[in-house]
Amino acid sequence: xxxxxxxxxxxxxxxxxxMNWILAFPGLLxxxxxxxxxxxxxIMALAIFLPVTFYMHFLPAIIFMMGMYIGxxxxxxxxxxxxxxxGMAGSVATTFDGYPMTRKGQHNEALGLALTAxxxxxxxxxxxxxxxxxxxxxxxxxxxxxxxxxxxLWGTTLIGTxxxxxxxxxxxxxxxxxxxxxxxxxxxxxxxxTLGIPQLLDGVPVFAAMIGLFAAAELFNLxxxxxxxxxxxxxxxxxxxxxxxSVQSFKYWPTILxxxxxxxxxxxIPGVGAAVACLVSYGEAKRADRHPETFGTGNPKGVAASExxxxxxxxxxxxxxxxxxxxxxGATAVMLGAFSLHxxxxxxxxxxxxxxxxxxxxxxxxxxxxxxxxxxxVYTYFAARAVTLPTHVLVPSITLMAxxxxxxxxxxxxxxxxxxxxAVLGWxxxxxxxxxxxxxxxxxxxxLAEGNLLRSYQLGGGNLTILFTxxxxxxxxxxxxxxxxxxxxxxxxxAGRRDSKPHDRTGANxx
Amino acid sequence: xxxxxxxxRRRPWGHLLFVLLMLAFTVWYFFSAFNxxxxxxxxxxxxxxxxxxxxxxxxxxxxxxRRMFAGGPESRRADEDTKSAKAGERSKWLYATSMGVFILxxxxxxxxxxxxxxxxxxxxxxxxxxxxxTIVYSLIFALVLSYLFVSVMNLTLPSLLFGQM
Numbered sequence: 001x002x003x004x005x006x007x008x009x010x011x012x013x014x015x016x017x018x019m020n021w022i023l024a025f026p027g028l029l030x031x032x033x034x035x036x037x038x039x040x041x042x043i044m045a046l047a048i049f050l051p052v053t054f055y056m057h058f059l060p061a062i063i064f065m066m067g068m069y070i071g072x073x074x075x076x077x078x079x080x081x082x083x084x085x086x087g088m089a090g091s092v093a094t095t096f097d098g099y100p101m102t103r104k105g106q107h108n109e110a111l112g113l114a115l116t117a118x119x120x121x122x123x124x125x126x127x128x129x130x131x132x133x134x135x136x137x138x139x140x141x142x143x144x145x146x147x148x149x150x151x152x153l154w155g156t157t158l159i160g161t162x163x164x165x166x167x168x169x170x171x172x173x174x175x176x177x178x179x180x181x182x183x184x185x186x187x188x189x190x191x192x193x194t195l196g197i198p199q200l201l202d203g204v205p206v207f208a209a210m211i212g213l214f215a216a217a218e219l220f221n222l223x224x225x226x227x228x229x230x231x232x233x234x235x236x237x238x239x240x241x242x243x244x245x246s247v248q249s250f251k252y253w254p255t256i257l258x259x260x261x262x263x264x265x266x267x268x269i270p271g272v273g274a275a276v277a278c279l280v281s282y283g284e285a286k287r288a289d290r291h292p293e294t295f296g297t298g299n300p301k302g303v304a305a306s307e308x309x310x311x312x313x314x315x316x317x318x319x320x321x322x323x324x325x326x327x328x329x330g331a332t333a334v335m336l337g338a339f340s341l342h343x344x345x346x347x348x349x350x351x352x353x354x355x356x357x358x359x360x361x362x363x364x365x366x367x368x369x370x371x372x373x374x375x376x377x378v379y380t381y382f383a384a385r386a387v388t389l390p391t392h393v394l395v396p397s398i399t400l401m402a403x404x405x406x407x408x409x410x411x412x413x414x415x416x417x418x419x420x421x422x423a424v425l426g427w428x429x430x431x432x433x434x435x436x437x438x439x440x441x442x443x444x445x446x447x448l449a450e451g452n453l454l455r456s457y458q459l460g461g462g463n464l465t466i467l468f469t470x471x472x473x474x475x476x477x478x479x480x481x482x483x484x485x486x487x488x489x490x491x492x493x494x495a496g497r498r499d500s501k502p503h504d505r506t507g508a509n510x511x
Numbered sequence: 512x513x514x515x516x517x518x519x520r521r522r523p524w525g526h527l528l529f530v531l532l533m534l535a536f537t538v539w540y541f542f543s544a545f546n547x548x549x550x551x552x553x554x555x556x557x558x559x560x561x562x563x564x565x566x567x568x569x570x571x572x573x574x575x576x577r578r579m580f581a582g583g584p585e586s587r588r589a590d591e592d593t594k595s596a597k598a599g600e601r602s603k604w605l606y607a608t609s610m611g612v613f614i615l616x617x618x619x620x621x622x623x624x625x626x627x628x629x630x631x632x633x634x635x636x637x638x639x640x641x642x643x644x645t646i647v648y649s650l651i652f653a654l655v656l657s658y659l660f661v662s663v664m665n666l667t668l669p670s671l672l673f674g675q676m
C-alpha cells in the first residue's frame with residue numbers, strides 16, 4: 001500500500017521551499033471564481049492559466065494548478081446555494097436542498113455547511129488516493145460498460161425520488177430529460193433529431209440546457225420580487241452563521257463519510273465524474289434517512305451528501321489519472337496535459353518509478369484543501385452578498401454571465417440559444433408543476449447511460465444479459481433494486497404512520 | 512394553493528397543450544431516430560425511453576381531460592387569479608424575449624453594445640427606478656464582462672472594442 005520512503009521523499013520535496021506555497025492562494029481564488037460563475041468552468045481556468053505556468057518551476061506550477069482545481073470544486077456550490085444555479089454540473093444536487101435553505105434565510109449556514117462538507121469530502125477522496133492509489137486507479141480497469149451502466153442507473157433512480165407531488169409529472173420530466181440527452185450523433189454514427197443543424201451533431205449542450213432549466217426555475221420566479229429573500233433580517237450575511245454551518249456539518253459525519261467514499265469510487269471510473277457522484281450520494285442519503293420527505297425542502301444533509309461526494313470524486317479521478325494515465329473527465333484531462341508539460345505523467349511505469357511525485361501531489365492537495373477552508377470562508381462571506389442585491393440587479397447580471405458562459409462552453413451561439421429555449425421549457429414545467437430537477441438528472445445521465453448500454457450490448461455479442469452475468473454489475477443491480485424497494489417500503493410505512501396519527505387523536509378525543 | 516397551481520388550474524388548456532407538445536416531440540423524435548437507423552444499437556435506449564414517456568404523457572392527457580370535464584368548484588375558483596400573476600407572466604415572456612434579442616443582436620452590434628442594451632432593458636423591466644444607476648451599472652458590467660470573455664478567455668465573439676466584428 002503506502003511506500004514510506006517515497007512518502008517522506010514526497011513530503012520533503014513539497015516543503016523544501018515554503019515560497020512555493022505562495023501561489024496556492026491565487027490558484028484557490030481563481031478556482032473559486034471560475035467555479036462560482038455559472039458557465040465558467042475549471043477547464044477554462046486551467047486552459048487560460050496554463051501558459052502562465054510555463055514560466056514557473058515545476059513545484060509552484062503544480063501547486064498553482066491544483067489550487068484552481070480544488071477551489072473550483074467548492075466554488076460551484078456557491079451559486080447553487082444562493083440562486084439555485086449550479087456553477088458546474090457536479091453541484092446539481094446541492095441546489096435541491098441548498099437553495100431551499102437560502103429561501104428560509106439559512107444561506108449563511110448552507111454555505112458554511114457546503115464549504116466544510118466539500119473540504120471533508122476532498123480530504124476523504126485524497127486520503128483514499130494516498131492510501132490506495134494503485135487499487136483505486138485499477139478499479140477503473142475492472143469496471144467495464146455493464147458496471148458503469150449500473151452506476152449510472154443508480155444515479156437515474158434519483159428521478160423517482162425527485163418526482164415532487166405528482167408522480168406522473170415527475171417521471172415524465174425525468175424521461176424527457178433522458179430522451180433529450182440522446183439527441184445528436186450516436187456512438188454508431190447515426191444522427192438523431194439534429195434537424196440538419198451541424199452544431200447539434202454533438203448533442204444538446206447539457207450544461208447550457210441545465211442552466212436554462214434552472215434559470216427558469218428560479219430566476220424567472222424572482223421576477224416581480226424585490227429580493228431573493230423578502231425578509232431583510234433573513235438576508236443578512238454573517239460570518240457567525242457561516243461558521244455555525246461549518247460546525248453543524250460535523251453532525252452529519254456519516255453522510256459526509258458515505259458521500260466521500262461514494263464520490264472517490266465513482267470518480268475513479270473514467271468518464272463518469274462528479275455529477276453522477278453527487279446524484280448517487282444524494283439519493284443514498286435520502287434513502288438512508290429516517291425522514292426522506294424532508295429532502296428537497298432544505299435538509300442540511302442533502303447539501304452535505306452532494307458536496308462531500310462531488311469534491312471527493314476528484315480524488316478518485318486523480319487516482320485513475322496517476323495509476324492508468326487516463327483522465328477521468330474534462331478537468332483531469334487538462335490537468336494531465338498540464339502535468340505532463342512539467343514532466344509528471346501517469347501510468348503504471350510512472351507510478352512504480354515516481355510514486356514520491358504522486359505522494360507530493362497528494363500532500364500538496366491535502367494542504368490546499370485545508371487552506372481552502374480559510375480562503376473559502378472569506379470568499380463565501382463576500383459571495384453571499386449576492387442575496388442582498390435587489391433582483392433587478394442580480395437577475396440580469398446572472399443571466400448575462402450565464403448566456404456568455406454558455407457561449408464559452410460551446411464556442412458557438414448554440415449554447416445561448418439552447419439556454420434560452422430550455423429557460424422557456426423550464427418555465428412551462430415550473431408553471432405546470434413538473435420537477436425541473438428530474439429533467440436535469442435525465443439530461444446529465446442520458447448520454448452516459450446510452451453509451452454504456454450500447455457498449456454492454458456490443459460486449460455481450462448483441463445480448464444485454466451481460467448486465468446480469470458479471471458479478472460486480474449484478475451486485476450493483478441487486479443493490480439498486482434492494483435499496484429502492486427498501487426505501488419505498490419505508491416511505492409507505494411512514495405515510496401509513498402519518499395517516500394513522502390523526503385517526504388515533506380522533507380516537508383519543510372520542511374517549 | 513401555490514401561484515403555479517392556481518395558474519395551472521386556471522388554464523387547463525395550457526397544460527393540455529404542454530403535454531401535447533411533449534407527446535408530439537416524443538413521437539417525432541422516435542420516428543426521426545427510427546428512420547435514421549432501425550438497428551438495435553441505435554434504438555437501444557431511445558425505444559424504451561420514448562415508449563415509457565409516451566405512456567406517461569398519454570396518462571397525463573387522460574388525467575387532464577378527465578379533470579376538465581369534471582369541472583367543479585376548483586376550476587371556477589381558479590378563475591379568480593389575480594392581475595399581478597398575469598403581469599408577472601407578461602414580464603417573464605418579455606424577459607425570455609430579451610434573452611433571444613440579445614443573442615440576435617450580438618453578430619450585428621457586437622457583444623458590448625448587446626450586453627449593455629440587455630442589461631438596461633431587463634433592469635428596467637424588473638423594476639429598476641433610477642435611470643442613472645441603470646445606465647452606469649449596465650455600462651460597467653457589460654464592458655467588464657465583455658473584456659473577460661473576449662480578451663481574457665479569447666472567445667471569438669463579435670466585439671466592437673476588444674475584438675473584431
